[in-house]
Structures are given as structure tokens and as C-alpha cells.
Amino acid sequence: MAASFTSLVFIFSLLASQLFVYQATAEDAPLVNGLSWNFHKSTCPKLESIVRNQLKKVYKKDIGQAAGILRLHFHDCFVQGCDASVLLEGSASGPSEQDTPPNLTLRPEAFKIIEDLRQRIHKICGRTVSCADITTLATRDAIFFSGGPDYAVPLGRRDGLNFATRNETLANLPGPSSTADALLRSLGNKTFDATEVVALSGAHTIGRSHCNSFTRRLYPNQDPTLEQNFANNLKAICPELNTNTTTFLDFRTPNTFDNKYYIDLINRQGLFTSDQDLFTDSRTSGIVRSFAENQSLFFEKFVQSMIKMSQLKVLTGNQGEIRAKCSVRNTDNASFFKSVVEEVVEDVSVF
Numbered sequence: 236m237a238a239s240f241t242s243l244v245f246i247f248s249l250l251a252s253q254l255f256v257y258q259a260t261a262e263d264a265p266l267v268n269g270l271s272w273n274f275h276k277s278t279c280p281k282l283e284s285i286v287r288n289q290l291k292k293v294y295k296k297d298i299g300q301a302a303g304i305l306r307l308h309f310h311d312c313f314v315q316g317c318d319a320s321v322l323l324e325g326s327a328s329g330p331s332e333q334d335t336p337p338n339l340t341l342r343p344e345a346f347k348i349i350e351d352l353r354q355r356i357h358k359i360c361g362r363t364v365s366c367a368d369i370t371t372l373a374t375r376d377a378i379f380f381s382g383g384p385d386y387a388v389p390l391g392r393r394d395g396l397n398f399a400t401r402n403e404t405l406a407n408l409p410g411p412s413s414t415a416d417a418l419l420r421s422l423g424n425k426t427f428d429a430t431e432v433v434a435l436s437g438a439h440t441i442g443r444s445h446c447n448s449f450t451r452r453l454y455p456n457q458d459p460t461l462e463q464n465f466a467n468n469l470k471a472i473c474p475e476l477n478t479n480t481t482t483f484l485d486f487r488t489p490n491t492f493d494n495k496y497y498i499d500l501i502n503r504q505g506l507f508t509s510d511q512d513l514f515t516d517s518r519t520s521g522i523v524r525s526f527a528e529n530q531s532l533f534f535e536k537f538v539q540s541m542i543k544m545s546q547l548k549v550l551t552g553n554q555g556e557i558r559a560k561c562s563v564r565n566t567d568n569a570s571f572f573k574s575v576v577e578e579v580v581e582d583v584s585v586f
């Protein structure tokens with residue numbers, strides 16, 4: 236897309252001057268037992284550069300892919316923990332997370348990007364890095380290449396063996412029409428406080444949404460919290476309920492990871508009810524304002540919240556497994572190991 240390319244040039248010129256690198260410390264982001272900041276240091280020393288170099292190419296072609304990876308990580312962690320269960324394709328044992336309605340935000344390209352990284356990494360390091368760790372690292376780099384903070388992530392996750400049920404998936408992913416109250420309760424159950432809920436919602440600074448996630452705010456009656464010009468633009472993009480079109484989540488800077496999303500909310504130009512209501516609800520409006528006024532503060536709280544989220548119910552040590560293919564449990568395809576070595580991975584220009 237031409238538009239994404241233009242903003243990408245802009246982003247890379249920002250990166251050249253390295254706006255912001257946030258180094259989380261153990262104090263503000265305590266680690267779960269079994270995870271560490273340098274888990275793969277001896278078994279896969281090039282891990283982080285393999286991921287970063289490959290994603291640099293991917294995002295140079297289409298920065299729009301960054302939001303897809305970020306969303307994948309959220310869906311993975313909120314449902315059954317960060318165990319790469321979201322990457323499992325449905326099987327005879329039952330439908331997977333991918334078959335449940337909130338999957339609409341999951342882009343097929345995102346799954347491909349993770350599996351491609353997995354191939355490159357396993358080719359160089361052997362089967363030492365889980366799909367859950369790869370998704371976490373790819374998410375960090377998606378944020379970085381979009382102009383957001385750079386930060387260290389704890390590693391050492393293992394891949395899960397359990398498929399999440401449809402009900403579990405629905406119950407753990409609050410929808411776009413959720414109120415702030417519902418968000419606070421749903422994420423509060425996962426021990427996130429109001430500041431963390433508002434910070435994580437800031438992920439909507441990049442990405443797109445289908446009309447059906449917000450047209451109930453337009454038809455039949457317009458949500459009074461929608462600013463009129465913004466509402467008119469949305470009506471032009473989505474002329475009726477559930478039009479099959481997409482639009483940007485943060486129309487000010489759609490592909491740049493910054494704090495403009497909070498400026499949108501203050502101007503009543505948040506796309507989802509779950510966005511706008513953060514500014515309506517008195518428990519969160521002050522936090523929205525503080526992030527709109529201070530991007531460093533947003534980055535700091537976002538990084539802390541992401542590190543916390545990336546450790547939700549993780550499997551470590553001998554739990555779970557390290558998948559030989561991200562979409563399939565090892566037990567479901569025992570013959571796969573033999574073929575891994577022969578896989579052709581083109582263009583491994585990391586070294």
C-alpha cells in the first residue's frame with residue numbers, strides 16, 4: 236500500500252535518531268519463575284538478530300503487518316496464557332482459538348510471519364526456541380519498527396498442548412463494544428489495574444478494524460460520544476451496518492506507534508466503544524489525559540504492561556513442548572521432525 240510506504244519512510248527516519256529506548260528493570264517488571272532476560276543466550280545467541288533482521292524486511296514491505304503480530308500476541312496471552320495455543324490449527328480434537336469469532340482481527344499473514352521466523356531460527360539453532368517466545372519477540376519488534384519503544388523481553392516460554400475452547404476464547408477476549416467497566420473487570424481478573432488497562436488499550440495506536448466492530452455506534456442511532464465530523468467520515472467508509480470495509484484504529488497516525496490514540500479519545504474520535512469509554516469513565520479518563528500529555532509516560536507503562544502480559548500463565552521448564560511447527564502439536568505429527576532439517580529457508584542473510 237502506498238500510504239503505508241510513505242509513513243514507513245517517515246518511521247525509518249525517526250528510527251535513525253533513536254527516539255526512545257526503554258530498558259525495563261527487574262523491579263518494574265518482575266519475572267515469573269523459569270523465565271529470564273537471556274534464556275537463549277548460549278543455545279541460540281543470534282535469536283534476537285534473526286528476528287529483528289527478518290522483520291525489518293517484512294515491515295519495510297508492509298508496516299501494516301505489525302498490528303497483526305501485536306494482536307496475535309494479545310489473543311495468545313489472554314486466552315489460556317502465552318503458550319502459542321492461538322497458533323494451533325483446529326484439529327480432530329476440536330476447534331482452536333482460530334475458529335472462534337474474535338479471530339477476525341487475526342490476519343493470516345501474521346501466522347505465516349511467525350512460522351517463517353520459526354523455520355529460520357530452528358534451522359540455525361535447532362528446536363530450542365518455542366513459538367510462544369518467537370511471537371513475544373516478534374511483537375516487541377513490531378512495536379519497535381512502528382516507532383514505539385524498544386525493550387527487553389523475558390524468554391523461556393514453552394508451547395502449550397491444550398487447545399483453548401470456544402467458550403474460553405470468547406470469555407477472555409473483551410469485544411470492541413465493551414464498556415470501560417467491562418474491560419476493567421475482564422483485565423482486572425488477570426490482575427491488570429486501571430493504568431495497565433489504559434496502557435494496553437494504547438496498542439490501538441496501530442492497526443485497522445472492520446466496520447462491523449463499530450457500526451453499532453453509527454446505526455440506527457449515533458452514539459452521542461462520537462464527534463460529528465469523525466462520525467460522518469466513518470459513515471462514508473461504512474454506509475451501513477456491517478459493511479465489509481476496514482478503517483484505521485488511530486486515524487491521526489495510523490501506522491505509527493505513538494500516543495496520538497489518546498489524543499483521539501480526548502477529541503471523542505475513538506473508534507470502538509471500548510476505546511472511547513476509557514475517556515468517559517472517571518476511573519480511567521485521568522490516565523488517558525496523562526498519556527495524551529506525556530508519550531514517555533505512556534511508553535513506560537505500556538512496556539511494563541506488555542512484559543506483565545507476556546508472562547500470563549506461561550509454561551516453563553519441562554512443561555508443554557517446543558513445537559517443530561507452530562500450527563501443529565508435535566504429537567499430532569510425529570513424522571515432522573525428520574523433515575525439519577531438509578526444509579529450505581531462502582535468504583538467511585543474518586550473519
Ligand SMILES: *[C@@H]1O[C@H](CO)[C@@H](O)[C@H](O)[C@H]1NC(C)=O
Nearest residue numbers: 333334335336338339341343
Ligand atoms: C474465524 O472463525 C470462523 C468461525 O467463527 C471461521 O469460519 C473462520 O474460518 C475463522 N477465520 C480464521 C482466519 O481462522
Ligand SMILES: *[C@@H]1O[C@H](CO)[C@@H](O)[C@H](O)[C@H]1NC(C)=O
Nearest residue numbers: 399400401402403404405406
Ligand atoms: C459454552 O457457552 C454456552 C453459552 O454460554 C453454553 O450454552 C455451552 O454449554 C458452553 N459450552 C461448553 C462446552 O462449556
Ligand SMILES: *[C@@H]1O[C@H](CO)[C@@H](O)[C@H](O)[C@H]1NC(C)=O
Nearest residue numbers: 420421422423424425426427
Ligand atoms: C478470575 O476469574 C476466575 C473464573 O471466574 C476466578 O476463578 C479467579 O479467581 C479470578 N481471578 C481474579 C484475580 O479475580
Ligand SMILES: *[C@@H]1O[C@H](CO)[C@@H](O)[C@H](O)[C@H]1NC(C)=O
Nearest residue numbers: 445446447477478479480481
Ligand atoms: C470482504 O471483502 C474482501 C476483500 O474485498 C473479500 O475477499 C471477502 O470475501 C469479503 N467478505 C465478505 C463476507 O463479503
Ligand SMILES: *[C@@H]1O[C@H](CO)[C@@H](O)[C@H](O)[C@H]1NC(C)=O
Nearest residue numbers: 528529530531532533535536
Ligand atoms: C513524562 O513521563 C516521564 C516518564 O514517567 C517522566 O520521567 C517525565 O518527568 C514526565 N514529563 C512530564 C513533563 O511530566
Ligand SMILES: *[C@@H]1O[C@H](CO)[C@@H](O)[C@H](O)[C@H]1NC(C)=O
Nearest residue numbers: 563567568569570571574575
Ligand atoms: C506432517 O508434517 C509433514 C512435513 O511437513 C507434512 O507433509 C504432513 O502433511 C504433516 N501431516 C499432518 C497430519 O499434519
